[in-house]
Amino acid sequence: MRYLVVGAGPAGTAAVVAIRRRDPGGRIVVVAPEAGPPYSRAMLPALVAGRVTLEELAFRPADEFERWGVSRRVARAVRLDRDRRELALSDGTLLPYDRLLLAPGGVPSRPAIPGLGLPGVFVLHEREDAVGILGGLAGADRAVVLGGGLIGLQVAEALGERGLAVDVVEQAPRLLPRLLDRRAAAMVQAAAEQRGVACHLGVSVARALAGEDGRLAAVRLGDGRELTTRMLVVAVGLRPDLSLAAPAGLAAARGILVDTAMHTSAPGVYAAGDVAECADGFCTPLWPRAAEGGRVAGSNMAGGAERRQGITWPQTAWHLFGVSGVALGESAGAAPQDTIYELACGPAYRRLVLREGRLVGALLVGEIRTAGVLAGLMRRGGTHRSALRQLGYAEVAPGG
Ligand SMILES: Cc1cc2nc3c(=O)[nH]c(=O)nc-3n(C[C@H](O)[C@H](O)[C@H](O)COP(=O)(O)OP(=O)(O)OC[C@H]3O[C@@H](n4cnc5c(N)ncnc54)[C@H](O)[C@@H]3O)c2cc1C
Structure with missing residues (x-):
């Protein structure tokens, strides 16, 4: 059996291990453009903050692939021919396969804002992006981060730790709009501002402006204000990389559509990680989901009959500007028929969303010790009103 794996992130590496565990003799080839051990984007x-070195980004040993008897091709996959079961690489090679995993991750979204091609404008997705940002620190005393989501705020915090004055520009009326409600977002914002990070909410960047040297010199906001800066980091999200799947005609919506076995619409072709999309919401762009999807795909590629199991709602934990938090399920919003329970105590705030008596979302800020218990309640279903009252939660107005 010839196995081909595109991508050496958590999805690709988990797949390799799962394949090898089931098939000790099969030929496995991993294709990825970066040399060296697999590294963590989450780090x-x-x-950028200077808390770890380049070497410490590795999440697997340098001899990982050799250990599993895997050949490595340092190249990009550029074309998939699903009828011939062949993958073309950027170095001109054609690789045949019996089973293929597509795990190329996503590509950072770049909004159509004039000036984003200027030197001094960055994203943070690859190791080289981080190296570029580090290079840009020399000439910068301030930075603007476009996007107040998790990655944008991590970047803002990191640049703040490097001594830069940082402005975060977020078009939603609050930080982390997909995870947090107003109150929780205000807590994170206060912590950010205490550390010298200014937050501009409800506004976007209209244009990046060049100085006389042709490099970024300022950004103009939608409300006409200008922020002087030599560094702009764009962190407005990720879209699945469909550059191989779409021309090959694989069924895709936002990402490559997979079933619970991580199989795509094409025979012998699987997908996992940030590139995949599934009907039940499991495929959110998070590290543990990528690894689990890759593991299930790899096992099935080698003859297994696994279905991914476990929770499908998003689970996110963070520590930003000294504030820890956990968001489970529908943590930020609430439908009009939902009931909201809150518990606030000193610097901690907890908010639960119940729908027809069932817990469908939880948001814990500053005090996260009950996250496991709440995740358990969400998993088990059932109604929990009296248990929540005993825990000290009080019902607030329906819908929010
Ligand atoms: C700055 C940042 C911070 C993050 N923080 C967190 C966090 O705190 N918690 C969390 O859960 N998640 C976090 N994430 C998300 C997490 O890193 C991703 O969900 C995860 O890496 C996705 O894994 P993947 O295997 O699908 O893809 P990736 O990790 O993106 O790996 C894709 C692989 O495919 C390769 N590749 C791409 N195109 C091709 C091609 N054409 N041919 C061959 N190879 C190709 C790439 O080079 C790479 O090896 C963060 C991401 C970033 C960028």
Whole structure:
């Protein structure tokens, strides 16, 4: 059996291990453009902050692939021919496969804002992006971060730790709009501002402006204000990389559509990680989901009959500007028919969303010790009103 894996992130590496565990003799080839051991994108903000070194980004040993008897091709996959079961690489090679995993992750979204091509404008997605940002620190005493989501705020915190004055520009009326409600977002904002990070909410960047040297010199906001800066980091989200799947005609919506076995619409072709999309919401762009999807795909590629199991709602934990938090399920919003329970105590705030008596979302800020219990309640279903009252939660107005 010839196995081909595109991508050496958590999805690709978990797949390799799962394949090898079931098939000790099969030929496995991993294709990825970066040389060296697999590295963690989630650690890139820590690299920018100076908390870890380039070497410490590795999440697997340098001899990982050799250990599993895997051949490595340092190249990009550029074209998939699903009828011939062949993958073309950027170095001109054609690789045949019996089973293929597509795990190329996503590509950072770049909004159509004039000036984003200027030197001094960055994203943070790859190791090279972090190295570029570190290079830009020399000439910068301030930075603007476009996007107040998790990655944007991690970048803002990291640049703040490097001594830069940082402005975060977020078009929603609050930080982390997909995870947090107003009150929780205000807590994170207060912590950010205490550390010298200014937050501009409800506004976006209209244009990036060049100085006489042709490099970024300022950004103009939608409300006409100008922020002087030599560094702009754009962190407005990620879209699944469909550059291989779409021309090959694989069924895709936002991402490549997969079933619970992580199989795509094409025979012998699987997908996992940030590139995949599934009907039940499991495929959110998070590290543990990528690894689990890759593991299930790899096992099935090698003849297994696994279905991914476990929770499908998003689970996110963070520590930003000294504030820890956990968001489970529908943590930020609430439908009009939902009931909201809150518990606030000193610097801690907890908010639960119940729908027809069932817990469908939880938001814990500053005090996260009950996250496991709440996740358990969400998993089990059932109604929990009296248990919540005993825990000290009080019902607030329906819908929010
Ligand atoms: C700055 C940052 C911070 C993050 N923080 C967190 C966090 O705190 N918690 C969390 O859960 N998640 C976090 N994430 C998200 C997490 O890193 C991703 O969900 C995860 O890496 C996705 O894994 P993946 O295997 O699908 O893709 P990736 O990790 O993106 O790996 C994709 C692989 O495919 C390769 N590749 C791409 N195109 C091709 C091609 N054409 N040919 C061959 N190879 C190709 C890439 O080079 C790479 O090896 C963060 C991400 C970033 C960028």
